[in-house]
Amino acid sequence: MTLTDQSAQRPEPTPDPGPGLLACRGLRKSFAGRPVLDGLDLDVAEHEVVALIGASGSGKSTLLRCLNLLEEIDDGTIHLDGEHITDPRIDPDLVRRRIGIVFQSYNLFPHLRVLENITLAPLRVHRRDRAEAEAQARELLDRVGLAEHAQAYPDRLSGGQQQRVAIVRALVNSPRLMLLDEVTSALDPELVGEVLSLIRDLKADGMTMVLATHEMGFAREVADRICFLDGGRVIEQGPPERVLGEPTEPRTRQFLRRIIEAGRL
Template identity: 85%
Template sequence: MSPPVLSCRALRKVYAGHVVLDRLDLEVAEHEVVALIGASGSGKSTLLRCVNLLEELDDGTVHLDGEHITAPGTDPDLVRRRIGIVFQSYNLFPHLRVLDNITLAPVRVHRRPRAEAEEQARELLARVGLADRADTYPDRLSGGQQQRVAIVRALVNSPRLLLLDEVTSALDPELVGEVLTMIRDLKTAGMTMVLATHEMGFAREVADRVCFLDAGRVLEEGPPRQVLGEPTQPRTRQFLRRIIEAGRL
């Protein structure tokens, strides 16, 4: 039996005396989509940043396809070729064209031939309806288009795992749909994903499993219909009640 794509064991992260991840465990199987939900400060974004080696753990281990990627001496650039991450702020370089934003890391960091990287970038842009925007600068794109470019940038190295951190939260409501459609298409194509989201309806639709984080731990997890419809933990029920009252479920 093959190992899970992602395995997190007893992750612990402390900021200025505040425990953000408290011996958190998580596994993600190949082609699985896991949605992380929970209040702000529950550890969702920190978990994704630790998996991508943007933050250093205080304790615990992360394995990718069975390889211990948090071991001392690990080259984070090599790991990030296999783990793509997209943030709520698009983080596109405003002085670079869309095509240059996408190919910057593959060419400069990973030493891929420019022609090869540009060919793949153009193919991905065509798949998401942005083929005609390759030579456009980010400030000429809508927020939804910029976020789709950011996702393409994370996909250009054909990662084993894609991490999505509240990728729709900075968008106007009418632009959310185009990004969610792209994520649905990635799921259909078999991409393994972990996404932190406040879009509960989307989590219900696209996720294979929902994990509710509270105080740095996975307090409850299961199929979306169970966690979002019939949660067993009082804290989960309290969180979802507030989401419903806010009209977001």
């Protein structure tokens, strides 16, 4: 079994306005009258890794939350596997079974052991057999080097270990799409590598991912495409070497110049 067993049955597709696994058209989202997403378009092909970069407030995290239906969009459409998942008639809980999301703050339940954190959703939401759910969880923990910590509480783990547990918890439902929101930004520098190594493994397994990151070196290495967000829109996108090395948009060049000056590229 790989980290990304994607054998789960897919729903019957409906007409899709764009190619690939994910298609976003004209997404708009405002908070207190301030636009955060302003007509954003994005397509993601199956098995593609897309890195979202941009200054704080450019809309990266809001976009990920909208993709997982944690935030309701004001306008636009999102299609997953050809299904219009922002249709008001769609059950968001059924959609979230196909989308895993991991935040920078881990969000593990402190009163539950590692194994219990991972199997909570499969047992309570998906009504899976306990023995089957625990066997899969243990196999994934073994794959990420945490098998011996299955009965530990989260506060007994390092930050990097907790983040790997959070990623395994998202993977246990065999999602079609993984969303990663600055998953290394809360870690000490020496712990970043172990999380990035896991994400590389996910890429090797063929997992489709959209990740927001300030780690430009990592984005260059793991992403198939980089999208630079500014003002709630994708204003430049392309292969990492081109976007990071020879950006065409003045706003992208300005952003990267500041990244270079800060020693982060």
